[in-house]
Structure formats: C-alpha cells, structure tokens
Amino acid sequence: MFKKYGKKIRISCRTALITTLILSVLIITISHINVSVTLSSKPDNAERPNQPMFIDPIADMRPGSGSWFVTTNVKSGDQEFGILTHHLALPFFDTTTTVAITDVTNGKYYPDERKEGKIKETKDGFEVNSGNLQWTWSEKTQTMSIKGQLESQEGSFDLQATRKGPVLAYNGTGIWPLVDNASPTLEYAFPIMETTGTVTVNGQTYNVTGNSWFDRQELSLMDKELGSEPGNAHWTWLSFTLSNGDVVAVWDVVGDRERCWANIMQPDGTLTIADVEPLSENSSDPWVSEKSGITWPSKYTLKIPGVEAELLVGVTASGQETFIDYDRMEGVIHVTGTYKGQEVTGIGYAEIIGDPQFSK
Numbered sequence: 059m060f061k062k063y064g065k066k067i068r069i070s071c072r073t074a075l076i077t078t079l080i081l082s083v084l085i086i087t088i089s090h091i092n093v094s095v096t097l098s099s100k101p102d103n104a105e106r107p108n109q110p111m112f113i114d115p116i117a118d119m120r121p122g123s124g125s126w127f128v129t130t131n132v133k134s135g136d137q138e139f140g141i142l143t144h145h146l147a148l149p150f151f152d153t154t155t156t157v158a159i160t161d162v163t164n165g166k167y168y169p170d171e172r173k174e175g176k177i178k179e180t181k182d183g184f185e186v187n188s189g190n191l192q193w194t195w196s197e198k199t200q201t202m203s204i205k206g207q208l209e210s211q212e213g214s215f216d217l218q219a220t221r222k223g224p225v226l227a228y229n230g231t232g233i234w235p236l237v238d239n240a241s242p243t244l245e246y247a248f249p250i251m252e253t254t255g256t257v258t259v260n261g262q263t264y265n266v267t268g269n270s271w272f273d274r275q276e277l278s279l280m281d282k283e284l285g286s287e288p289g290n291a292h293w294t295w296l297s298f299t300l301s302n303g304d305v306v307a308v309w310d311v312v313g314d315r316e317r318c319w320a321n322i323m324q325p326d327g328t329l330t331i332a333d334v335e336p337l338s339e340n341s342s343d344p345w346v347s348e349k350s351g352i353t354w355p356s357k358y359t360l361k362i363p364g365v366e367a368e369l370l371v372g373v374t375a376s377g378q379e380t381f382i383d384y385d386r387m388e389g390v391i392h393v394t395g396t397y398k399g400q401e402v403t404g405i406g407y408a409e410i411i412g413d414p415q416f417s418k
Contacts, residue, residue: 298406
C-alpha cells in the first residue's frame with residue numbers, strides 16, 4: 059500500500075515541479091514582454107529619453123543664449139494659416155522678437171520684426187514678452203500659450219500648443235557642428251504640439267486647429283559671416299510632418315562644402331539619420347525679392363535614398379521674408395511624393411538663412 063501511494067506521491071511531486079517550471083518560464087517571459095513593450099512604445103521621452111541625448115530637453119528650454127522658435131500650421135475649414143514665432147538672444151546679434159502670419163489660402167504675408175523682447179524664468183517654465191509677443195511655457199502641463207499682435211493691426215493670434223509624443227534630438231545626441239565641423243550647436247525639437255486657438259486677419263477671426271513645431275537651438279559664436287556676399291555661409295532647414303505620422307527635419311548647410319542630411323522620427327521615437335541629395339542640385343522655381351535682392355528657390359525635390367523618399371517641397375507664397383540683422387526666408391511649405399514606397403503628403407516650414415546663391 060505504501061508503494062502504491064508512494065508512486066502517486068512521486069508522480070504528484072514531478073507534476074508540481076513541471077508545473078512550477080512552466081509557470082516560472084511564463085512569468086519570466088511575460089515580464090520580459092512587458093518590459094520590452096514599455097521601452098519600445100514609451101510615448102514621452104523628454105525626461106527619460108531612449109536615445110543617447112547629451113541634452114536635457116526640459117532644463118534647456120529655460121532662459122539663456124540662443125533661439126526659441128515655433129512654426130505653426132493651422133486650419134479653419136478651408137482657410138489655412140502659418141504662424142511664425144521667434145525669439146533670438148545671441149551675443150553677436152541684437153535681441154529680436156519676430157512674429158509673422160501667412161494667409162496661405164489667399165497668398166498674403168504679414169510680418170512684424172522688433173529689436174526688443176525679454177525672456178525670463180518663471181516658477182513653471184519661462185516667458186517671453188515684447189510689444190508683439192506674449193509667450194509662456196509650462197513644464198507642468200507641457201503647454202505653450204502664444205499670443206501675437208502685429209504693429210500694423212492687420213493680424214493677431216492667440217494659440218495654445220500642448221506637447222505630444224517624443225523629443226527629436228537632432229543627430230540623435232542633440233549636439234552637432236553647424237558649419238564645416240565648427241560652431242558647436244545644441245538643437246532639439248518638440249515636433250508634435252497639438253494646437254488650438256484663434257487667428258485674426260484684417261478684422262476677421264478664425265477658430266483654428268493644427269500642429270506646432272517648437273525648436274530650441276543654442277549657437278556658439280560663428281567663425282563665418284552670414285549674409286548676401288558670395289562665399290558666406292548659408293543654410294536651408296526644412297521641417298514637416300507627414301500623413302503617415304513621421305516627422306522630418308532636413309539640414310542643408312553650406313560653408314567650405316555642402317552637407318545635407320535628414321532627421322526622421324517615427325511616432326514611437328525611433329530616429330533615423332539619413333543622407334540627402336544636396337538641395338543645391340535639386341532646387342527650382344526661383345523668385346527675386348524686391349526687398350533683399352536675393353533670388354530664393356520656391357521648390358525642392360527632396361531625395362532621401364535611405365528611406366526611398368522623393369518628395370516635392372513647395373513654398374506656398376513668395377515674400378515670406380524677414381530682415382533684421384541678416385536676410386532670411388521663412389515660409390509655409392506643402393509636401394507631396396513617395397516615402398518608404400507609399401504616397402504621402404505633408405505640411406511644415408522652410409527656413410533659408412543667408413543668400414543661397416541660387417541661379418537656376
């Protein structure tokens with residue numbers, strides 16, 4: 059009888075041991091699956107980035123030297139607007155605050171540039187104040203309040219932009235040389251900021267929704283002059299969101315040589331750095347500014363072989379220029395073409411600093 063039950067006991071123990079091992083393996087596997095999902099799908103990497111950033115995207119927002127720059131693309135029904143907000147505080151230029159409204163639908167542009175403005179730290183972030191701009195950032199809510207008023211009284215805006223998704227650290231680390239492996243630059247972006255508010259143009263107010271792209275940049279003293287004389291450094295920056303959810307920031311920087319590359323970020327924060335065919339070889343449709351005398355391109359064929367992209371980038375209207383301290387074109391762009399083998403559309407902004415010496 060003991061042998062009979064002893065056999066059952068041995069079988070039960072073996073079964074329990076096997077069951078325990080199976081459960082342990084399942085628990086370990088599930089635990090690893092959960093950890094893996096958490097790491098790969100984390101939507102907010104500002105405070106704990108999953109990239110080797112050499113920056114602190116929250117602390118580096120605060121007052122110091124450099125550029126605080128927001129481009130906004132919004133709509134009200136069929137009416138489309140672009141809003142530019144820029145505060146620049148550099149040791150080699152005057153402090154400037156620029157706002158501009160582009161009425162894309164009607165091809166109108168309303169800028170307001172001023173050599174004034176102060177940025178100061180607050181308990182919950184920072185604020186910029188000038189005669190044409192009141193702009194606050196709240197770390198707690200990750201929200202910007204942006205209110206602009208043109209001196210001409212032709213337009214104003216009152217926007218709320220809330221950060222969504224991960225930080226784009228340019229070149230992965232957030233630090234890179236701007237011109238000819240010199241001029242160390244810190245730069246990162248909040249490329250997805252859900253935006254609502256109002257835009258007023260010529261007495262008519264529109265309730266708008268869309269997206270804002272915040273860009274924070276710190277520049278060292280440059281060893282090359284920016285301007286309109288041949289041989290001076292210049293660059294083109296294209297930033298846009300695509301219909302598939304990816305965001306793209308392209309830099310084309312010309313000093314002694316031309317360097318062109320793209321920073322491409324997927325919604326989960328995965329970042330790809332890819333070569334781009336030089337924009338100098340793929341620019342077209344020039345227009346000559348009556349104010350600066352510069353010939354600006356208004357179209358680019360953007361070719362990024364690494365992601366099978368060929369995109370037509372078009373500036374929506376000529377005349378989107380500002381002039382304080384140096385000549386620049388900053389305007390709304392529309393994007394169409396193929397990307398990763400699929401048809402896409404996009405919207406964003408282009409910035410050209412200095413004379414691109416475009417003659418096609």
